[in-house]
Amino acid sequence: MQDFSYIPQNKHKDFNMKGSIEFFSVDEIQRALNFHKSFPSFKETDLVVLNDRSKELGLSNIYVKDESTRFGINSFKGLGASWAMGNYIAEKLNIPIEELPYERMVSDEIRKKLGKVTFASCTDGNHGRGVAWVGQMLQQEVKIFMPKGSGSDRVKNIEALGAEVTVTDLNYDDTIRYVMDEADKNGWVIVQDTSWDGYVDIPKWIMQGYAALVLEAYQQIERDNLPKPTHVFLQAGVGAMAGGACGLITNLLKEDMPKTIIVEPNEAAAFYKSAQANDGERHFVTGSMPTIMAGLACGEPGIIAWDVIAEFADGYIRCPDWISANGMRLSAVPVGNDKSFVSGESAGVSYGLTNELMINEDLKEIKNQIGLDENSIVLCISTEGDTDVKAYQDIVWYGKINKF
Ligand SMILES: Cc1ncc(COP(=O)(O)O)c(C=O)c1O
Structure with a gap:
């Protein structure tokens, strides 16, 4: 080549x-x-x-x-995860996101209305760290799934933000499919940067x-x-x-x-x-x-x-x-x-x-x-x-x- x-x-x-x-x-x-x-x-x-x-x-x-x-968090990725997870919450509560700046988003009032949300994502590093960081900031649960062979530093960086990390024995594409199935079964919200049929907003x-x-x-x-x-x-x-x-x-x-x-x-x-x-x-x-x-x-x-x-x-x-x-x-x-x-x-x-x-x-x-x-x-x-x-x-x- x-x-x-x-x-x-x-x-x-x-x-x-x-x-x-x-x-x-x-x-x-x-x-x-x-x-x-x-x-x-x-x-x-x-x-x-x-x-x-x-x-x-x-x-x-x-x-x-x-x-x-x-x-x-050492990369630009928090910009995407925060706007996506913020909008998901705003839509769920039917409140314009302009009325939900960070401080209100984490208030008792909003957290009570929202209840518990679990966000899940498949990542080989930076994106998962972004999602985990936003989860920590918004005090919501995050589950990160990483393909086989993911570096231990990257795993540790995500775990340090309070997310639960699972390194699968699957490659990236199969890990995404696995997360889709699990999310379906458990009612998790997937935070992924590629769209598929019926998955475009995030x-x-x-x-x-x-x-x-x-x-x-x-x-x-x-x-x-x-x-x-x-x-x-x-x-x-x-x-x-x-x-x-x-x-x-x-x-x-x-x-x-x-x-x-x-x-x-x-x-x-x-x-x-x-x-x-x-x-x-x-x-x-x-x-x-x-x-x-x-x-x-x-x-x-x-x-x-x-x-x-x-x-x-x-x-x-x-x-x-x-x-x-x-x-x-x-x-x-x-x-x-x-x-x-x-x-x-x-x-x-x-x-x-x-x-x-x-x-x-x-x-x-x-x-x-x-x-x-x-x-x-x-x-x-x-x-x-x-x-x-x-x-x-x-x-x-x-x-x-x-x-x-
Ligand atoms: C550091 C860094 N730069 C660039 C990119 C590319 O972004 P995208 O996948 O949106 O093209 C990524 C994606 O993970 C990344 O981690």
Whole structure:
């Protein structure tokens, strides 16, 4: 397999289109952000402005939204789980979520009305930690099911938030089916970021919750009087984050939207594969997906995510693991006065790719197709910190996974 490949998507964008894109209107995402802000541990995450490295690379600038500090759980995932679980409770009680900020949500009045809810999810890490954190915050029961082989650190991090964790002897897809059966039998509420027949509300809310981080980034850009990005790189697993972000950016900027590029590891490039087939349908990657980018190792694009991305993204790129490893190292050890930040295996890929596109002569054609030059400002989302500490140290300290 070629190490890098890019497919442009030169489609006419219909900004009046109805459908999934409407879930990501600026008003909807602002509602999610307002809810997030009601949590006591809410704090804006940094928008890191890499003035010095971008100068060296011949770009106008690079902004990285550093989600490692979000809600103290080392990744962006609490944004989706909180908005989804909050909306579930609001609907169940028939109270508008605007009237249920965090403080009221955990009040005796509301807890009495609601009774006991058990939330369940299948996860291989960050998402489960997000769901467990929200369960702990909202004082509700959470059961997390993890596929066989799930790392013990990840299990411990979720258990530390009070959730009951079961590591099954099944793979990810079979574990989801198992959770669906158990939820059915026991009346649990499933919190999953992919939709299926009859299960769309929670995945949609999760995507809206993720999109809030991009709205926050644009609000920081405006507040700090920074020029707007010309390019946004969005890494995708099932595409809940990328789809939500792309939807929000489309609604926010319409004709002026930046070039939005979907980034995936070679081993799990399902959006890329779907674009390559060019029939408007989703195409899946099957079998094992041996990539360090664990959060991106998903073979099936989400339905809502694909709906949005297939209409409004500008291209799809797949790349090798060492790109993300480089992104992690570049983030940890910056140049000049640029700020250092912790970027994990699924987080470093977009910055690593931006860097490589600018320095690697072999990638010149892709760079030109994407249109990266001295006028470009690239926005990347660093979606996690060192969620697997040992893997992070092996890569950043000891140089595991590199270009040479
Ligand atoms: C750190 C990190 N980044 C990115 C993603 C990709 O998100 P999505 O599956 O919504 O595409 C994940 C998903 O688990 C993740 O954990």
